[in-house]
Amino acid sequence: MRQATVCIDQSALQYNLNRVKQLAPNAKIVSMVKANAYGHGIKDCLAALNSSDAFGVACLQEALEIRALGYEQPITLIEGIFSADEMQTVLAEKLECVVHQPQQVNWLLAHQEQYTALGLKVWIKLNSGMNRLGFKASEIIAVINTLKAAGFICVLTMHFANADADHPLNEQQIAQFIDIKQSCAPILASCCNSAAIYRWPELHFDYVRPGIMLYGATPFADRTVKDLDLQPVMTLSAEVIALNHIQKGEKVGYGSTYTALQNMDLAIVSIGYGDGYPRAYVKQNYVVIQGKMLPVVGRVAMDMVAIDVTGLNVALGTPVELWGKQRLVDDVADANGTIGYELLCRLSQRPHRTAK
Numbered sequence: 306m307r308q309a310t311v312c313i314d315q316s317a318l319q320y321n322l323n324r325v326k327q328l329a330p331n332a333k334i335v336s337m338v339k340a341n342a343y344g345h346g347i348k349d350c351l352a353a354l355n356s357s358d359a360f361g362v363a364c365l366q367e368a369l370e371i372r373a374l375g376y377e378q379p380i381t382l383i384e385g386i387f388s389a390d391e392m393q394t395v396l397a398e399k400l401e402c403v404v405h406q407p408q409q410v411n412w413l414l415a416h417q418e419q420y421t422a423l424g425l426k427v428w429i430k431l432n433s434g435m436n437r438l439g440f441k442a443s444e445i446i447a448v449i450n451t452l453k454a455a456g457f458i459c460v461l462t463m464h465f466a467n468a469d470a471d472h473p474l475n476e477q478q479i480a481q482f483i484d485i486k487q488s489c490a491p492i493l494a495s496c497c498n499s500a501a502i503y504r505w506p507e508l509h510f511d512y513v514r515p516g517i518m519l520y521g522a523t524p525f526a527d528r529t530v531k532d533l534d535l536q537p538v539m540t541l542s543a544e545v546i547a548l549n550h551i552q553k554g555e556k557v558g559y560g561s562t563y564t565a566l567q568n569m570d571l572a573i574v575s576i577g578y579g580d581g582y583p584r585a586y587v588k589q590n591y592v593v594i595q596g597k598m599l600p601v602v603g604r605v606a607m608d609m610v611a612i613d614v615t616g617l618n619v620a621l622g623t624p625v626e627l628w629g630k631q632r633l634v635d636d637v638a639d640a641n642g643t644i645g646y647e648l649l650c651r652l653s654q655r656p657h658r659t660a661k
C-alpha cells in the first residue's frame with residue numbers, strides 16, 4: 306500500500322493544552338478547532354482537547370460536527386451566523402454567536418428569549434484596526450448597550466493583526482479594547498490568540514483562544530516551538546519507493562531543474578503536492594531519513610519527491626519524515642514561503658490518517 310501518513314500525537318496535544326493552562330491559569334480556554342482542527346482531524350483532536358472549556362469554529366457545519374461527536378462544551382461561532390435561518394440551529398445545538406454586523410444583532414434580538422434562556426453568551430466583535438470583522442469603536446458601545454438591555458450576557462472580543470510581531474498597531478488595538486471594556490463594565494472579555502497568550506499575560510481576561518500553539522507549531526517568525534515549550538502534534542511521513550544512482554551532470558524531475566554536481570544516490574519518496582506537500586519553494590527544503598536532515602532535489606511532483614541520500618544505506622520502505630518532531634512544519638513552511646498554519650490546513654484527503 307502507498308504510504309503517505311498523517312499521525313496525530315494526542316499526548317502532544319494534551320501537553321500543549323496544559324501549556325495554555327500554565328500560561329493563562331485564570332482564563333477559560335476556547336480551543337480553536339476550526340478548519341478540521343487546523344487540518345489535524347477534528348475527531349482525534351477533540352478526544353485530546355476534551356478538558357477545554359469551549360471550542361471555537363468558523364461556521365455552523367464545523368460546530369455540528371463537534372455536537373455529532375457528542376461534545377457538549379460551549380462552541381463559539383467566531384464569525385457568527387451567515388443567514389437568519391441558521392438561528393434555529395444555533396438554538397437547537399446551543400451555539401454562541403459572535404456579532405460583527407447590525408443584521409446579526411437583529412437576528413439575535415428576534416430570538417432573545419430562547420437564546421438567553423439557554424444561558425448562551427453573545428460575543429461582540431470590536432474592529433480595533435485589523436479591518437476585517439467587527440464594529441468600530443464609535444459604534445460598539447451602542448451595540449453592547451442594546452444587547453445588555455435586552456438581557457444578553459456579553460463578551461467583548463477582538464483579534465490582533467500583529468500579535469506575532471512588534472507593530473505600532475498593537476498598542477492601538479490594546480488601548481481601544483481596554484477603553485471599550487472599561488466603558489461597558491461589567492463585561493466579559495477575550496482578545497488573545499496563541500501569540501498574544503505568550504506576549505500579554507495582562508490581557509488574558511476571561512477567555513483565551515489558542516489555535517496554532519495547541520497543534521505544536523509556532524505563531525512567531527522568530528521563536529521556535531522549542532523556545533515556546535510546545536510539542537509538534539502532526540507527523541507527515543511517507544516511504545522510499547525507489548532508489549536511483551545517477552551520474553554527475555544528470556537531471557532530476559519535472560523541468561529538469563536540478564543537475565547532479567556529483568554522482569549521487571536518490572531516494573524517491575511517496576509524497577507530493579497531491580497530498581498537500583508544498584511544491585513552491587524559496588529556500589532549500591529538507592526531509593528526515595534515519596535521523597538525518599536530507600535535501601529535497603528537483604521539483605516536488607503530484608505523488609513523489611526525490612531526496613539526496615548519497616552515501617547512506619537507505620532501502621526500499623525506509624520511512625521518511627516530511628514534517629513532525631524532527632523536521633518542524635514551521636521550517637518546511639519557511640522554506641516554501643508560507644506559514645505552518647497553511648501547510649497544516651491544506652493537506653489533502655489522500656494521506657492515511659492515524660492517531661496515537
Ligand SMILES: Cc1ncc(COP(=O)(O)O)c(C=O)c1O
Pocket residue numbers: 337383464497498499500514515516517518524
Ligand atoms: C478569532 C480568532 N481567535 C483565535 C484564533 C487562533 O489564532 P492562533 O491560531 O494564531 O492562535 C483565530 C485564528 O485565526 C481567530 O480567527
